[in-house]
Amino acid sequence: MNAQGHSLPDALTLVFDGAGRATTVNDDSFPVWSPPDTGVGFAWQHLRLEAPATQSLLRASGLDEFVIDALMADETRPRCTVHGDGVILNLRGVNLLPDQLPEDMISVRMWLTEAKVIGVWRRPLDAVFDFLASIERGQGPRTPGDFVARMALRLADRAEPAITDLNERVDDLEEILLEPDADISRTELSAIRRSSIVLRGYLVPQRDALTTLEIEDLPWLQALDRSRLREASERIYRIGEDLAAVRERVQIIHDQLMDQRAERMNSRMLVLSVVSAVFLPLSLVAGVLGINVGGVPGASNPSAFWEVCVLLVVLGGVLLAVARWLGMFR
The missing domain is CATH 3.30.460.20 (CorA soluble domain-like)
Structure with a gap:
């Protein structure tokens, strides 16, 4: 009942x-x-x-x-x-x-x-x-x-x-x-x-x-x-x-x-940290070469732009390798 x-x-x-x-x-x-x-x-x-x-x-x-x-x-x-x-x-x-x-x-x-x-x-x-x-x-x-x-x-x-x-x-x-x-x-x-x-x-x-x-x-x-x-x-x-x-x-x-949400957040923050670590030096180089003052290297060289691009790619690769060696991707 x-x-x-x-x-x-x-x-x-x-x-x-x-x-x-x-x-x-x-x-x-x-x-x-x-x-x-x-x-x-x-x-x-x-x-x-x-x-x-x-x-x-x-x-x-x-x-x-x-x-x-x-x-x-x-x-x-x-x-x-x-x-x-x-x-x-x-x-x-x-x-x-x-x-x-x-x-x-x-x-x-x-x-x-x-x-x-x-x-x-x-x-x-x-x-x-x-x-x-x-x-x-x-x-x-x-x-x-x-x-x-x-x-x-x-x-x-x-x-x-x-x-x-x-x-x-x-x-x-x-x-x-x-x-x-x-x-x-x-x-x-x-x-x-x-x-x-x-x-x-x-x-x-x-x-x-x-x-x-x-x-x-x-x-x-x-x-x-x-x-x-x-x-x-x-x-x-x-x-x-x-x-x-x-x-x-x-x-x-x-x-x-x-804990799972914190791990996902940490993973995303790690990606952002790696990206920041890689692009910060590249941004510094690009900023220095982009200043509008006399004496900038390659200012009169027509191929200097491409040379700088290659340099930035190589530098980015080196920074990624260093980040992997430091274990930042684990």
Whole structure:
């Protein structure tokens, strides 16, 4: 599933039974929902940020203003903040919407407690649709910690094709660079470098947020939850390393491109230097013989002009030979 051609309701409320299965319930029942006596299971409510009823639903769930402001902020960065008995967790996913840049990442805002997860979304995200598809197959999360780990892994799954695309673009540029007189657009290099820097700028804090959640002393985080959170953070770490490698490869291509351009410029300057070295003495001789004063040699000799031309040719040949002997043509 993906965000293209699919839509989410303004409010989606699911109750998980602790065994991977979920049922949809009425949105108004979420504030009063509580886990059964066995303590197994939790509820998830996913709200659209701009929906008129979102703020009232958040207040009905008993959230204080600090949490509501964090969930409804205009701009967010990946972070994990423990607040009371719950956690504010912000993650980011690559933007795979049509005509959008992957680095224009989409936020995933969550409030986590032992029995409830509240999420707020502004734009549809493919990872959420993947998550819902797995729930429909009966492979949903069993605990809130498992919920976060699975969501983070879905975000990583959707990020990897974007990283692969960047690597392929760099591969193409490296092949072009092997060709003589390679012409690589610096605009393309800058675009790839910018994408890698922006993506890594969000994914590295995302790994830190997951690591922070893993080590927090929260009684409702089980050992298996912490293990899966560690796996998700390591997955994001590897993606961050791939992005760092892309940035370094782009820098190497840029350096090699500048070296090739410098070599071509040096070759042209060498030609100009040889030409100048050859013609400077010739110009001096011609200038001296061309002055309009008495005593110029050959002024009364009708064949002096041709003799001077032969002398200049011989002198030019000697200068070219000296330049070759000095290695100026290498």
